Amino acid sequence: MASIPQTPPTLFDRKLLYVRQRRARAQGPVTFLLDRVDEDVNDRLSAVMREFRNAADLWTPGDGLAALRMRAGSVQRVCLGETDEERLPWEPETLDLVVSALALQFVNDLPGVLAQIRRALRQDGLLLAAMIGGDSLTELRQAFAAAEAECEGGVSPRVAPFADLRDIGALLQRAGFALPVTDVDRITVRYADAFALMQDLRRMGAGNVLIERRRTPTRRATMLRMAQIYTERFADPDGRIRATFDVVWLSGWAPHESQQQPLKPGSASASFADAVRKAGKT
Numbered sequence: 001m002a003s004i005p006q007t008p009p010t011l012f013d014r015k016l017l018y019v020r021q022r023r024a025r026a027q028g029p030v031t032f033l034l035d036r037v038d039e040d041v042n043d044r045l046s047a048v049m050r051e052f053r054n055a056a057d058l059w060t061p062g063d064g065l066a067a068l069r070m071r072a073g074s075v076q077r078v079c080l081g082e083t084d085e086e087r088l089p090w091e092p093e094t095l096d097l098v099v100s101a102l103a104l105q106f107v108n109d110l111p112g113v114l115a116q117i118r119r120a121l122r123q124d125g126l127l128l129a130a131m132i133g134g135d136s137l138t139e140l141r142q143a144f145a146a147a148e149a150e151c152e153g154g155v156s157p158r159v160a161p162f163a164d165l166r167d168i169g170a171l172l173q174r175a176g177f178a179l180p181v182t183d184v185d186r187i188t189v190r191y192a193d194a195f196a197l198m199q200d201l202r203r204m205g206a207g208n209v210l211i212e213r214r215r216t217p218t219r220r221a222t223m224l225r226m227a228q229i230y231t232e233r234f235a236d237p238d239g240r241i242r243a244t245f246d247v248v249w250l251s252g253w254a255p256h257e258s259q260q261q262p263l264k265p266g267s268a269s270a271s272f273a274d275a276v277r278k279a280g281k282t
Contacts, residue, residue: 008109012160013209017106018081021061021205030203033245034062036187037101037130040249042067044128052097052126056090058117059103061205068099086113090120097126102247104131105162106209114175124256127177132206133162134184134246139234143194147226156214168250177252178259185247190240194227197243 024030045052045067055072057064059080069075078089086109098117107113117127141159148155163171165182172180191197201207235241253259 008112010108010211012106012108013211013213014080014085014106014108017205017209020202020207020209021080024203024205025062027203029062029205030200031062032189033187033204033247034060034102036185037247038065038067040130040185040247041065041099041101041128042070044249044251045071048126050124054095055097055099056095056120058088058098058100058129060099060101061103065099065101068097072097088113088116088120090116092119093122095120095125096122097128099127100129100131102130102132104129105133105160110163111171111174114171114177118175118177118252118254121254123254124258125254126251127172127253128249128251130185130247130249131163131168132245133168133248134164134186135244136162136246138244139230139242140194140197143226143230143233146229147222151219151222151225157210157212158208158214160208160210162246163248165248168248172250172252175252176255178255180250180252182248182250185249187245187247189243189245190236191243192240194230194241197241 052072054074054076055068056076056078057068058078060077061080064075064077076095080103086107098121104110104113114127121127137159144158145155165184169180169182172182189197191200230241231239
């Protein structure tokens with residue numbers, strides 16, 4: 001019997017995300033993470049020795065990626081709120097390059113979005129994306145959980161679940177990408193206190209948009225206890241707290257016959273032991 005496709009769970013309120021990103025832009029956005037990613041996009045694309053004629057910038061917040069505009073002949077921006085939820089507007093095999101910065105962590109159906117990108121890429125087309133993942137904001141998550149358990153007898157979802165490198169690598173393969181690569185850039189930012197961190201998150205448009213988020217205001221006592229626990233556990237000697245942001249990078253190519261192919265088992269011309277012996281003689 002054929003299996004019935006399962007609808008992925010809806011974790012994120014993407015309409016609320018759109019509203020909060022617009023509000024952040026109006027209030028003056030905090031862009032240090034996005035600026036760093038933009039620089040890295042430039043470095044990574046500079047290492048690719050080929051021309052990208054038709055590119056797309058997918059859901060990147062703000063004004064998009066300057067590095068992409070400098071590198072590609074034509075760039076189509078797809079902004080949050082312009083598409084039908086997570087249905088992408090591209091015809092099959094129409095793009096040479098798709099880049100996305102700090103957006104895919106808020107996607108409900110990441111396997112489906114990756115599959116759509118793969119279909120939209122021409123042969124030997126490239127996906128390059130950066131998303132928040134790994135242990136990002138683990139300090140804030142732990143401080144809120146401890147404070148709520150102590151003050152309210154229960155824990156509510158505060159920080160979104162983040163994918164790790166192995167999960168993302170597997171999703172790239174599942175979507176049909178060749179030569180998938182993932183790596184992580186860990187960024188540690190220091191703040192005066194937890195409230196300064198939360199202010200930055202709001203001005204990134206990155207507040208809590210979980211569907212199962214708490215809908216009532218947090219009690220003042222809980223917030224104060226959270227900030228106290230954060231300082232107790234994650235402050236440096238000078239009293240400033242640390243916040244971890246893991247930027248997970250993912251890339252993959254639409255398959256093409258010119259790409260490097262993995263060797264078949266047993267087809268290597270030298271054994272691993274031979275390679276080790278030769279290395280020992282250098």
